[in-house]
Each structure stands twice: as C-alpha cells, then as structure tokens.
Amino acid sequence: MSHSTQALSGVEWRECPHCGLFSQLPQHQPGLVAECPRCGYALWHMRRAHLQFPLACALAGALFYIFALLAPFIEVTAFGRFAMARLETGPVQLINAGWGSVGALVFAVTMILPGIKLGIVAATLLGLEMKFPRRPLRALFRWYAPLSPWAMIDVYLLGFMVAYTRLTGMFSVHLDTALYALICLMIALASVDASLDQEMVWRRLGKRNYTPTSLDPDKAVGCKTCGSINPAENQRFCRRCDAPLQPRKPASFSRAWAFTIAAACLYIPANIYPFMNLTSLAQTQSYTIMGGIVELADVGLWPLALLVFFASITIPLLKLAGMAYMLVSAQRGSKRLLNGRTVTYRIIDFIGRWSMIDIFMVSILVALVHFGRFANVSANTGSLCFAAVVVLTIFAVNAFDPRLMWDHNKEPEA
Ligand SMILES: [Zn+2]
C-alpha cells in the first residue's frame, strides 16, 4: 500500500462533507456536537440517549403510521353531501385526473417514505439488539440519511393547515383519527432524528476488521455514508460500511447545472399557469400560486399568506439564485466568502422540502371538494410545473458538492 499509516490508533479522522477539511473526532462525550473547525458543520451529534430510545420512537411511530394509513383523515359536509378522505384519497384522485406524476410524488413522500424511514431505523436497531448478521444491516442503514428528508409528514401537516383554513371558509369540516395519528407520527419521526446517533450506529455496524487508524489526510478519502476515512488508492468501497467511495460527487457541476437550469425554466410556467381550478355552478375560477396567496391575504389570513408566499415564491427563488451563485463562484475558483457560501448551501439544503406545502394543499382539496356541479377542485398545469421545480431544485442541491468551493483554497490551515 502506498499510503502512510500513522501510529495514531484510537484517533479517528473525518473529512468534512461541506468543506473537505480533515480533522480529528474528539472522544465520545454525550450531549456535545463535534463541529468542523473550518466551516462549523456538525460532524458528530453525540446524543445522550441510548440507541434503545430511537428504537422505541421508531416502533411507536410505526403504530401511528398504520393508524394514519387506515383511518379516515378528514370529513367535509356541504350541499347535503358528505365527503371523506383518507391519506391516499388525494394522490389517487390526482392520478385518476391525469396528474399522475404529482399524485405519485405526494403518495411517495407522505405514504411510502415515512414507513421506509421508520422501517430502516427499527430493523437496523432491532437487528443490532438481536445480534443479526451486520452485513445486510449495513446495506439497509446506508439508506437512512439519503431517504430521511423525503419523509415529509411535517411539511404535509403545514399543507394541511392551509387546506383546512380554506375548507372551513366554505364547508363544515370534521377532523378524524388519521390526523391525530399523523401528528403523533411527525413527533415520532422528529424524535428519531433528534436521538439517533448515526456515528454510534456505524461504530456498532462496521466491519469487524475495521480499525479507525489514522491515514495521511492528503492521501485519504472520506466516506459520504458513514464518514470514516479510507485510503484514496486501491480502495473502491468503504472499509467500515461497504459504500462506494468517491473523492467528490461525480460530474457535480454539470449535473447541478442541468437540474438548476431545468428548474429555472419550469419556475416561469409554474407561476404563470393556474395551480388549481375551483368550479362552482358552471363557473370556473383558476388560481395561480400568487393568486392563492392574494386570496388568503384578502380574507385576513395574513400569517398563512406569508407562510405560503415564503414556501412557494421565496424558497424556490432563493434556491435557484443560491445554486447559480455557488456554481459560478466555485467554477471560477473564487476564494471569497467561502464560509458564507457554505452556509448558503446548508440553508438551501435545509429549506428545500418546505416548498411542498402548496402541492400538499392541492392534494387535500382535490381529495375533498368534489360536490358535482356545486363545487369541484381540480389540479392544473401550474401544480405539475411547481412540483417539478421543487424536486429538481432538491436534486440540484444533492448533486452539488460544496467541497468543490473549498478545493481552490489550498493555503495551509492553522
Ligand atoms: Zn467543514
């Protein structure tokens, strides 16, 4: 082997996934966060809770998840008729009405992925408790971090809040079991996120022959999945978790540009075309995103109008502008404001999923408001374009490797 193995046994190095700096992990001290000394990225959240706590949260969450899937969600009475929706009613209506991709997206992020996320945590932690073979558990737990943001129960509940305020203005609305189950499920998912120490899981899942001996950082590559560092040469898969190793995300600039440009192109029709139609007594009213916000403000619902404005107009624009800025500055090799640009990356990575509020609102309205000629809500082209903008900008952020911004900054570190 050509790399130099230093005699620093017991000391673990980490490559910061946001700036590429190699630094040493401290000893385990519950409650502390080990941050990257250069950009402040949290390399290790050392949770106080034992791994049994997130396991209990995941099992409780699974129970609420089943209730949320099976029980009725919301009921509406109007014009002497009654409409009831379960969680799947909205997506199914969207698919039947020809908006298959929007329906499939809502179906996946509200009904499939929360279950998968809980399943990964429960199966991995139970498997560890019961001393299952660790190889399949590693293959399973590798999916936890990338899939986690796609379980969007929290965003869905905000979308529900907006839909609920619109519905109560027109009909008599009754909330049902599944809503309370969804709130409990959201709390369970958040508790898993806040208590699961991923580094501790990887320490217990790692290959038996893995030793955290330190490598020369100049000849090492960090694993994007479990964080451990590996020799840069002759090593295609991580020594600890078997994930494929890549020094930088492949074709990062071109992929990130492609997603950003596609999203920017679709942002225009997303705002020009109507988002949804409300048909009442042979009169059809079309709402654009902005029209919906103005209507909320007109009836005095300012906080909601601001929330939707922020989620549907500001966040996508911020993401597009932020991506373009980071891509241009990284490609030009700029050394200015590196910390600020890394913070920009973290913000647009964090806020991206919250743009789904309007999509979820439409899916709930579509599920409930179909009272024949009296009142009917249907989705329209704008919602399809907007859903594509949200997904493409999330892909763009995922494709971009923020370490490329720092790669030009090769001055020796203190
Ligand atoms: Zn860093």
Ligand SMILES: [Zn+2]
């Ligand atoms: Zn790894």
